[in-house]
Amino acid sequence: MDKMRVGIIGVGNMGSMHLSRFLDGKIRNAELTAVCDINKDRLYRLKDRFPESVGFYENSNDLINSGCVDGVIIATPHYDHPIIAIDAFNAGLHVLCEKPAGVYTKKVREMNEAAKKSGKAFQIDFIMRTNNAFRKIKQMIDNNELGKIKRIVWIITDWYRTQAYYNSGGWRATWAGEGGGTLLNQNPHQLDLFQWIGGMPKRVRASCYFGKNREIEVEDEATAYFEYDNGAVGVYMTSVSEFPGTNRLEIAGDRGKIVYEDNKITFFRTTVSEEEFNKNCNNGFDKPEAWKCEIPFDDNSGDDAVEKMINNWVNAALMGETLIAPGFEGINSLMISNGIYLSQWEDTWVDFPFNEDLFYDKLQEKINTSDFVKKDVDETLLDIDNTFHK
Amino acid sequence: MDKMRVGIIGVGNMGSMHLSRFLDGKIRNAELTAVCDINKDRLYRLKDRFPESVGFYENSNDLINSGCVDGVIIATPHYDHPIIAIDAFNAGLHVLCEKPAGVYTKKVREMNEAAKKSGKAFQIDFIMRTNNAFRKIKQMIDNNELGKIKRIVWIITDWYRTQAYYNSGGWRATWAGEGGGTLLNQNPHQLDLFQWIGGMPKRVRASCYFGKNREIEVEDEATAYFEYDNGAVGVYMTSVSEFPGTNRLEIAGDRGKIVYEDNKITFFRTTVSEEEFNKNCNNGFDKPEAWKCEIPFDDNSGDDAVEKMINNWVNAALMGETLIAPGFEGINSLMISNGIYLSQWEDTWVDFPFNEDLFYDKLQEKINTSDFVKKDVDETLLDIDNTFHK
Numbered sequence: 001m002d003k004m005r006v007g008i009i010g011v012g013n014m015g016s017m018h019l020s021r022f023l024d025g026k027i028r029n030a031e032l033t034a035v036c037d038i039n040k041d042r043l044y045r046l047k048d049r050f051p052e053s054v055g056f057y058e059n060s061n062d063l064i065n066s067g068c069v070d071g072v073i074i075a076t077p078h079y080d081h082p083i084i085a086i087d088a089f090n091a092g093l094h095v096l097c098e099k100p101a102g103v104y105t106k107k108v109r110e111m112n113e114a115a116k117k118s119g120k121a122f123q124i125d126f127i128m129r130t131n132n133a134f135r136k137i138k139q140m141i142d143n144n145e146l147g148k149i150k151r152i153v154w155i156i157t158d159w160y161r162t163q164a165y166y167n168s169g170g171w172r173a174t175w176a177g178e179g180g181g182t183l184l185n186q187n188p189h190q191l192d193l194f195q196w197i198g199g200m201p202k203r204v205r206a207s208c209y210f211g212k213n214r215e216i217e218v219e220d221e222a223t224a225y226f227e228y229d230n231g232a233v234g235v236y237m238t239s240v241s242e243f244p245g246t247n248r249l250e251i252a253g254d255r256g257k258i259v260y261e262d263n264k265i266t267f268f269r270t271t272v273s274e275e276e277f278n279k280n281c282n283n284g285f286d287k288p289e290a291w292k293c294e295i296p297f298d299d300n301s302g303d304d305a306v307e308k309m310i311n312n313w314v315n316a317a318l319m320g321e322t323l324i325a326p327g328f329e330g331i332n333s334l335m336i337s338n339g340i341y342l343s344q345w346e347d348t349w350v351d352f353p354f355n356e357d358l359f360y361d362k363l364q365e366k367i368n369t370s371d372f373v374k375k376d377v378d379e380t381l382l383d384i385d386n387t388f389h390k
Numbered sequence: 391m392d393k394m395r396v397g398i399i400g401v402g403n404m405g406s407m408h409l410s411r412f413l414d415g416k417i418r419n420a421e422l423t424a425v426c427d428i429n430k431d432r433l434y435r436l437k438d439r440f441p442e443s444v445g446f447y448e449n450s451n452d453l454i455n456s457g458c459v460d461g462v463i464i465a466t467p468h469y470d471h472p473i474i475a476i477d478a479f480n481a482g483l484h485v486l487c488e489k490p491a492g493v494y495t496k497k498v499r500e501m502n503e504a505a506k507k508s509g510k511a512f513q514i515d516f517i518m519r520t521n522n523a524f525r526k527i528k529q530m531i532d533n534n535e536l537g538k539i540k541r542i543v544w545i546i547t548d549w550y551r552t553q554a555y556y557n558s559g560g561w562r563a564t565w566a567g568e569g570g571g572t573l574l575n576q577n578p579h580q581l582d583l584f585q586w587i588g589g590m591p592k593r594v595r596a597s598c599y600f601g602k603n604r605e606i607e608v609e610d611e612a613t614a615y616f617e618y619d620n621g622a623v624g625v626y627m628t629s630v631s632e633f634p635g636t637n638r639l640e641i642a643g644d645r646g647k648i649v650y651e652d653n654k655i656t657f658f659r660t661t662v663s664e665e666e667f668n669k670n671c672n673n674g675f676d677k678p679e680a681w682k683c684e685i686p687f688d689d690n691s692g693d694d695a696v697e698k699m700i701n702n703w704v705n706a707a708l709m710g711e712t713l714i715a716p717g718f719e720g721i722n723s724l725m726i727s728n729g730i731y732l733s734q735w736e737d738t739w740v741d742f743p744f745n746e747d748l749f750y751d752k753l754q755e756k757i758n759t760s761d762f763v764k765k766d767v768d769e770t771l772l773d774i775d776n777t778f779h780k
Contacts, residue, residue, distance in 0.1 A: 150603075150629070150631070150632055151547070151627075151629070151632065153545065153627070155543065155640070157541070157642065160677055161674060161675070162667075162668050162671040162673070162674055162675075162676060163668055163669070163671070164671050164672050164673055164674045164676070165674025165675065166674075167674075168674050205595065205597070207595070207615060207617075207623070209621075209623075212621065213540075213665075213668075214668075221623070223615055223623060223625060225597060225613055225615065227597075231599075231602065233597070233599075233611070233613060235613060235625060235627065237541075237543070237625065239540070239541070239642075241540070241664065241668070242540055242541065242642045242647070242664070243646070243647075243660055243664050243667075243677060243678050243680060244646065244647060244658045244660075244677075244680045245642075245647075246640060246642075246647070246649075250545070250636060252547065252629075252632045252635075252636075256633070256634065257632070257633075257634060257635075257636070259636075268634045270633055270634075274631065274632070274633050275603075277552075277633075278552050278553055278603075278604075278631070279553070281552040281553070281554050282554050283552070283554055284551060284552055284554045284555025284556075284557075284558050285551075285552075285555065286552060286554070287550055287633060287634075288633050290633060290634045347739075349737075
């Protein structure tokens, strides 16, 4: 079997991580044949590290149409994700795209259509889907261990970032450059798991704070309240300026409660359905019996999830391996974060799916009326290999 | 010193608990001289247990004006709390009133005025204020261990109650009879601590579910989001139908985070102010140092808090002992729960203090338009001595 030929578009922080997996020989069934960046310094500093055969491009379309790649990894700023992905699909290429799927769902919907039409392997880089703790929780929910879900709460306030982080790039944390704050940069991982495990909510009511504890234009803190079709409710809280933050997922259902915290899963399992218990109980203060169960899982949080996602995508393209994070699902977490912004901007409930034209117009308004000037910008590449939740 | 002469008004579930402390000789500086209940069966069943000298009354005003009491304990349904307290203050009596302070703040404000005018010892029976865990957390906050508070979250979903509980009294969990659901019956304890420890919020946005998982007219589940003057945010979640529920209080501040759960207090203490750290940090992914501290406290959760609250009130009346839960503060937790209802009813933000006439009118509307008919009502006295958080 021939190896898949892969090009990397964008060799900033995330692109460099992907690139290193190829350089380190971790990608078994693919070879890196092209790299691209609009920043020439960043691009050509890599020249010495590759054989002559690797193509260097300053423009994504040149790489896409070069004929020397079967698939591309997109690691550009967020706005360009769906634009470049559409070009790639239209050229018949496989796509592994960094999260988020894009900045606004309207464009991501176009990307999904192009992907569907192309039939190519399409993955969004939700690396946390490889984490066995969350895979286990998803499996328990899918196996109906909890019964009907009543409540899902994620306190994920441990995405600590300093002002220096925001000052590391002029595009960072601006409406024009990044299109959002922590919901669009760090939280897509948990927002994806939130909907992957708990399903898509029916509507949201949320509060964001823009530049509350960091000098940025976008949100550094958000709290969202969700309602679901089955009557369940959800709460999601995040912040970049609390230390030490919390990472606690709690899912309550008819058969008890699952709590994930400190990389442990605890299942408080009732021996009967709460609904049945309540129906048959004659004493006002009786309670069901519940067992505190420590749920084992093969802790792989130290594994290289970036490598795993690339190999999975390559194998999906070459031999139909099941994708860990099918690209089409990337729109879900983005729909949630867009909905949270819209709820804040309009100060009202937002039903899913919301009016995508309205969101787009509001976002343009934020960009066009922006008078935010970033101070102390120091353009640097950050060493991020150990900074995210794997 | 003469003993204080105390009358108990209402000898249902809570009144019986107070009464037992007198019968068991636990109240050192007071004697029970009168009891009152509008339910004659409930009242006169007690006749044999007291000396002839104890007065029996079928009407609270007869007891108040009997001349045989210096103070009263009010343990009637909620609506009557401020009405009877006002009568008592006007007659120059000390008052220990069950929580909540009342059903709507407008009336409670009148009660507070009557109390102030009388100058008598006035306590609301917030027994959880005697709990050393919460006293410790309050002390830590007051001592500024956390610095500026950023976020306060209480998941208190362990107020499990079955339908049988709600069927134990026709007045229970109706707008006309009780004036609210779990926010007014079980949660006043935590809502009081929430404001006692974290201060009063500036505004609230909340969602309640009325009769979601129990056949009742009022809320069995609520989620509220708060904003504070200093920029902090708060989230409060409660439910009566989840098992096993959660009781987790988390307070994040500039100097770390306090977590109360499983009757343990953990303080994650940063060695520097987060704000200072952020200001002086040059690396985007650096983090402050934080120490995980187990905070000791003398666990008194098994103590008899009811007894403690009565003795404290008696001693305040007789010798000026500092009240554990000054009655004037009862309006705060009620303002929060009223605000939560108003936010749900109007589907909007509610600023504190809100329009109390509007709230009163809305409540009357709920009562007057109610078509709720309780099924399977079985009027019983419940044994509640071990059912609440002490």
